[in-house]
Each structure stands twice: as structure tokens, then as C-alpha cells.
Amino acid sequence: MNDMTPTREQREAVLEGMGCKRKRVEDIRFTQGKGNYVDDVKLPGMLHGDFVRSPHPHARVKKIDDSEALKVPGVLAVITAETLKTVNLAWMPTLAGDVQMVLADGKVLFQNQEVAFVVATDRYAADDGINKVVVEYEPLPPLVDPFKSMDADAPVLREDLAGKTTGAHGPRKHHNHIFEWTVGDKELTDAAFKKAEVTIKEMISYHRTHPSPLETCQCVCSFDKIKGELTIWGTFQAPHVIRTVVSLIAKLPEQKIHVIAPDIGGGFGNKVGAYPGYICAAVASIVTGKPVKWVEDRIENLTATSFARDYHMTTEIAATKEGKVTGLRVHVLADHGAFDACADPSKWPAGFFNIVTGSYDFPTAHLAVDGVYTNKAPGGVAYRCSFRVTEAAYCIERAMDILAQKLNMDPAELRLKNFIKPEQFPYHSALGWEYDSGDYHTAMRKMMETTGYAALRKEQAEKRAAFARGETREIMGLGVSFFTEIVGAGPSKNCDILGIAMFDSCEIRMHPTGAGIARMGTKSQGQGHETTWAQIIATEIGIPADNIQVEEGNTDTAPYGLGTYGSRSTPVAGAAIAMAARKIKAKAQMIAAYKLEVHEDDLEWDIDGFRVKGLPEKFMSMKDICWAAYNAVPPGMEPGLEAVSYYDPPNMTYPFGAYLCVMDIDVDTGVYKVRRFYALDDCGTRINPMIIEGQVHGGLTEAFAIAMGQEIRYDETGNVVTGSFMDFFMPTAVETPHWETDFTVTPSPHHPIGAKGVGESPNVGGVPAFSNAVNDAFSFLGATHIQMPHDYWRNWKAAKDLGAVA
């Protein structure tokens, strides 16, 4: 070896493998405005479609007159439910086992519901046409309050379900009832409450909000009559699922459907489901023989495509006087709007809400969820969280604070006292999950030490005294949150979507020159898969990440996968990538043994190639093995170097974290300032620390928005009043607090590289941290629970209700 031989460190560095803060390769095109989004797709002769929408939340549709609209220059067709009935597409199945109107069929059930689809030569003509369609409505009484949905005299919303006493998830108790889902041991839990020394009970609401990606939902459908093939470019988080759904409902052979998800400008759960726009654009293309584009505007996105949350959680904890929890009882009223279009794995009507025992060792628990219909937009989706996990985390983290307050204990102390201990993992929760790994005490203590928690509490006590003396009008809150997520759906034993098990996949092809292409069933919407997926491969097979092209989103080329949401990409596809890479490596080892003329077992892996044990100079790099794979494979071996892996995870992964929010609130105006926000995340093995940090920043920003003002609100008459960014709180860089990030590493024992998923943790852990900070600030004035969102006027109202402002 001479001086020019690269050191081990240099060889490692060149790979930019796992653990490296590799710069995001996709940003080269994004920062230069060279991304390729759905709206960039422009085909010859392409038409544009747009919706006539209902101004009423609940009404009978008496008549649709399109005669004037069809006279507008450029308008070619107006599609209604009657048109769709001719192809049996007036209704479509939802992921939750319900059915949903594609276009109003006799009735409208929420404001801005799709009533007719106007197809024109350009978007302007389409909108002119919309204004000329005359729809005659007969208004019906709207049902807005979910707590009134099951009143005896509540209006009947879903006439199509008349007489159906059983839904997709069992018996229905009322004409507006969708399902009841129960988990846990009721008797044992009731007994724990009977015996309890201390109990708390609170109705904790998590308001309706919306994922609101910057790019709205959109598609271009192009039907080739000659070949009988349908190509769909769309903003799809799960392109393969869309292909299968289209095949099943449009009765087109699946090989004749090509789904392409190009660059996506954020999804956050909003782009998982199927929307009327996709069906209408596809039908319009089939009818006209021309490509048809549908692009939602902001108001449509906020008011019609899937919302998130709207869970009303009556929560009780039983505990001893010393603060040891002995039981948890939760009843959820889940408002799904007009149709249950919840994007959950099929057998999970309330997602994984049964993670609601959180990070605590509850000996027993019982959960019941009732889903109901109201005259609101259908949903709801998992907005930057695994299915209903953020609702569960908010529920338990708020409840633990309420218990701490009742016991007059520090909320951090109470949590430390009740955490699942490191030696209890794998831990079986009272509501049925097997937590893979965790070290909660270490994470919590690190948070407390790094932030100077004790000193902050002292400062708070001093400020409270000053407030009481009338020296300040500012109050201070500390929001502690310790969350455990459940991500990586999922094992086929638990999870499927419409019968398809929730595995994921990777195919890797190595080229002769030591480069390669890798394709997955996932689809990045900004998560940086092109960067991180290549890093996993780089470490596994010793080829620089820069030499691996990552491709997702084209169902013709990518292996079947269930897509990207619920923090499942790293836990599931990430594992498939490692497993496919290991197949490549195994074959490479055989080739290297043949070329180095030794037995395979005499070889050892060394960063970027195989070395003969004990003979360090006998080495064959992976790059050279790639070449050899195409000209000198051992006799009897097929040439080439490719592998496919479909990974069915043995379990979910359980990321966790300890967050602290320090907030000051001016009681006179309700104006708050987030003075500090500290987020410690443990997502197991860290593939790219920079991307993790970016994900945490983004998720915290969304959590901040949700907790502090972001809301889809309806007035009493069913009008949605937060239909634009003027009133739907979308923080800018100016409002966004500074984030301090930190980590511990507790790898997942069952994942090939020990990684757990992180994209959604900050949203799950962040919301309770902000809300607990507000509640903590007001607690010394007598508050036990103040509902979100905590915008200025509501903070002022809280202060006023507590007698702190005149």
C-alpha cells in the first residue's frame, strides 16, 4: 500500500452512507424551480375540469340545469351523478369501508360538496361554465354538532344507508352512527376505577384541522381509446393503491392502468385517499377521448378534500395517592363528516388509537370509539401522524398533566414514576400492542437536564408571585410532553388496505460500472427519499450514494408498495431496501470468491468490497464485482446483479421523544410567545441526521400551527368559515419559533437497520407540548383543561373566565 491508498475513513466518507448528513439530492432541482409537478404536465389537446359545488351543508338537489353552461365558449360537457350512473361510478368505495358520492346523487351532505363537473378547453372557460350551471336545492336542517348526531330527532343524513343496521365495522346504533370500536378489558378497568384512590375525568377535544399541503390535490387523466389504456398523473402518496382501486371500480384491467406520481409538493396524509376529482377527470377523459386535468384551488382543498382529527375524547385515569396509574378509560366521539373516508388500514376504524396508553405502564385500560356522521366534509386522514396516533398522544399527554395537577405533583415527575421501564421491553400494552424498544427515563432526564427544567420551574414560581402582586401581566407555562408513537404499518397479521397486506418493496439493479438504480413502492412528498434510500444502499453494499439513482412513483416500473404515510417508509420500505441490498451483497460475495479464487466463507466485508481473511492485499471492490457480474460470473450462475425484496414487517416500530415548550402569555391580549422549544427524538438508527432535523422542524411547525390556531371551523348553520389562508392559520417563518433538537438512539430490535421512522413524531409530540404549556400557564389561576386551538382571543377568554382580566 502506498500513500495514495485512501484511508478507511476516506473510503467510508466517499460512500455518504448511513449517519452522514448528506445534502438532499432532490433540492438541486427544487431550489432551481425545476421540479416536475402534476400541474407541469401539459399534454396536446388537454382539457380542464372543475366543480360546481354546493353552497348548502344539507339539501335535496331538485334539478341541475346545464343548458346555459353548455353555451359558454369552450365548455364541452357537464358531468353529473346521472352521467356517472351510466358507468356505475356515481358512488365510490372509501378506504374505511363506506361509500361516498362522487357527485351529488339526490342530496348534498356538506358545504362545497361536488355537484357537477364542467369540462372545458381551458380553466377559465370551465369556471365561466360553473357560474352558469343552475342547481335548484331544497335546504334540509344541517347537523353540525357531533354530540347531537345520535339524538333521536337528529336529521337523517345518509338515506342510502336506510335500514342498514350493520356497517363495515359491526352494528350501527342510530341512523347517523357509523361504527363502535372497543378494545381492552372493561370489567378489569371498571374495577380499577372502583378501587382508585384518585381519579380524573375530562372531555379533551382535538379539533378538526387540515393537512393543507402547499400543492393541492390534482391529476391529469389520459385515456387511449385505441389501446384501452388509462394513464393518470396525480398527487398520490400511494400510487399502486390508486391503480388497484381504479381497476376495481372502473373495471379496467390493472395492466392497462398507468399511475404516475411525479414530484409532490407535500402530502401530510391529504393525498392518500381517492377523491371525486380523480374519478371525474378519468370519466371525462374516457368520454371525450382527450386528456383532462383537474387541479384543486386552495378553498377546495381546505373545505372538501380530507380533513384531520375531530376527535372528542372523554378521558379518565385512575391512580394511587402516590401517583401510580392503575387504569385508563377513554370514550371517543369521532366526527367523520358526511362519509367515513378515513384513511386507515381496513380493519382499524379508529386507526391505532389504542396506543392511547402512551409511554406509561397502565395495568388495565378500556377504549370505546363511536364514529358518527355530520354535515361536514368527509375524512379524516392522518395529518402527519400514524393513524389517529396524534389524537391518542394528545389525549394521554393532556390527561397526565391533569392528573399531575390534581395530585399536586410535577408533571415530569409523574411521568417518570409511570414510564414503562427499559427492562420491560418488548412491552405488551393493556390495549394490545407490543412495544419493540425504548428507554424513556434516559430521554426524559436528558430533556430535563439540557433545558434546566428545575430552574425553569423556579422562574415560573417567581413570575406567578409577581403576577399575584400585580407587577406583571404575563404568565409563564411549561409544556411537558413524552410521546410514544406506533408507526410502520404494517405487519400483514394486523394491517391491510382493501385486502392488500401493508408490506413494502424495493428493487435494486446494479449496472456494470458500479452504479445502480433502486425503485421502491413508497413515494416521497418532500421527505427526501432520493437522498436517504441511497444512503442505506451505500452502507449495505459499499457503492457511493451518489452512484445510486432512486426512483419512485411510476407503477409501471416500481415494485408494488403501499406508499408513504404514517411514518411507514423507513420502517417498511427502508427494511426492504436493506434486504434487497443484502441479496445483492450475497451474490456479490459469490462472484468475489470466484474471482479471488477462495471459498466464500474466507471472505469478509470491508466497507466497499470483500477481502480475503488474513490476506489483506487480496481485495475486490464492489465496483469491480459489478463489472464482473456482467462478464465473469461463476459457472452456473446467472449474469447480472439485481434483487427485489418485499418486506412484511414482524412488528410496528415505536419511536418516542421528550419535548418541552416554554411559553409566555400576555393575559390582556392573549398574545403568546414561544420562548423556547426543545425536542428530543429517539427514532432508533439515524440514517441522515440533517434530514431528521428538517423533518422535526417541519413537524414542529405544523404542531405549533395546530395547537395555536389552525382549525377547520363550521358555524352553527354548517358554513365552513376557515376556507382560506387568511383564517386557516398557516404560520410563516416570522411566527415560527426557534427549535432546539436533540436525540437518543434506541434501535428497533426487529428492523434490519434498527430504524424507526421520524417524520411524524414532532407533530405527535409537539401538539401536547404546546397545549400543555398553555394549560400549565393558566393552571395556577384555576384552569384544569382549556380546549385547543389556543389562539389569541381564546387565551384572552381563558384569562377572563378565570377572572384574570376585567
Place this chain on the structure above:
Amino acid sequence: MIPGSFSYHRPASVADAVKLLSDLGEDARPLAGGHSLVPMMKLRLATPAHLVDLHGIAALKGIRRDGNNLVIGAMTTQHDLLASDEVGKSVPILHEAALLIADPQVRYRGTIGGNVANGDPGNDMPALMMTLGVAYRLEGPGGVRDVAAADFYQGAYFTALEPGEILTSVLVPVPAAGHGYAYEKLKRKVGDYATAAAAVVLTMAGGKVATCTIGLTNVHETPLLATDAANAVIGTSLDAATMKKAAEAAEAIMSPAADARGPIEYRKHVGGIMVTRALQRAAARAK
């Protein structure tokens, strides 16, 4: 969010603009920065058949001193205002308020003329103009006239502008040397209109308020002058009791709508707080 169709005109002189607007009648609207008008058109809440773009008229742009007046051309953008040292020196409250309007992108396009002619109670400049005693110069088929800002606003989106008239400049009397000023605006985020805002311009003499004017934004269907509140503080040293009286007097004339910013009671309450905070800051600045 797609506007209806319209025809576009770009006159090169004020006379041509006035003639176009008179000839085209009710269906024509002047277009300045477009940052109030175009959003309304996208929602089809405004459906003008003709837009008369004022960007081709050089005479409408610019800031110059004319005696004791600062004359600001209608097509001067908020960004131009912020870039002007003359404005910063002689009417610094204009800088303070302009910085609280939307974001740099909006300020590059949005004009002072559009902001004050729009008639939206949410706009920040109108109350400020009233506080400063500004006159608007209007030119129409009947010639040129000056209207005091205080007499200009008649209701939400209703102003003293006659058909065919355009606003060509605003005449800002330069406040006394050593005056104190403040614009206090409570908003939910960058780009939001005020939950409530107050403008104060005052002078102090011997530790007491000598003169004072107070304007209020977005707490009524028009911008307001809070005359009683201002009178309540003149001659005082802004003690706590006076502040309370001023806030109450200001709240008494407010009638905001309940919206996502908060219920009526809240918007009035914080309106009063904006007044007291603006008074405190203005007094501290006065020399």
C-alpha cells in the same frame, strides 16, 4: 379562484385614465398594485369588465416635498415609502405602519393610492391618513379637488370617489418637529389584517400632552378618528386613570364584526389596549 374575463387598458396620462373610466362607466375599475382588487376578482366578488391599469402613468409615482406637505403619488408602493429617507425623517409613522402591512412581496406591488382608495376597513393606511390630517387629491371628469381623509370614508368599500375619478396623490402635512408617534397593530400573523390597530401622533410640552390625534383601524366599517379619546389625554401626563379613560372613550366608538380574529368584545378590548400602548410609545418618543 379563477377570475371572469375582462379587457385591459393601459393609459399613459391621468387625463386618458379619467376619460377611459368615464367612457367605460360602472364596469371599469382602476388597477393599481392589484393586491386587493385581484384577490376579489379571483373569488368573483369583483367582476369588472374593464381594468384601467395606472402603471403607465409616470406622473402618479414619486414622493416630493411641497412646502409643509409631503406629496406622495398614488402609485407609490409601500416599498417605495419604506425606501424613502424623506418619509423616514419627516413622517416616520408611515414607515412604522408600512412595515406592518403584509410582507415584502405585497409591499413591492401594493400602492398607497390603492390602499387608501380601496375603502376596506382592514387597510392600515386610511386611519393613519386621518390621524395625520391628510388630504386626498382626486381628479375626474369635473376637474381636480382635494378631500380630507377624514371625510373620504362612507362605509365598507364606499368612498367619496365619484364615477370616473381617480386619486392622484395624498398630501401629508409634515407633523411638528419632535412629535411622538406610534402605530400599534395586533395581528395573528404576517399578512393578516389588524384584529385592532391604533395610530397616535402627539406633541408634549412640560411633561404633558399638548396635542394629540388618534386613529383606529378595523374596528368599524370605516377607519375612525378617536377624538374623545384624544381630547381625554390632552393636558395630562398620561397617568393610569387617564389611560383608562382614553381606552374607554376609544372603545365606545368601536363596532367591529365578530370574525376568526375574535368576538366583538375581544376586538374592542384589544382595540383599547392598542390605544394605550400607542399613547405610551408615542409619548416616550416625543421630544
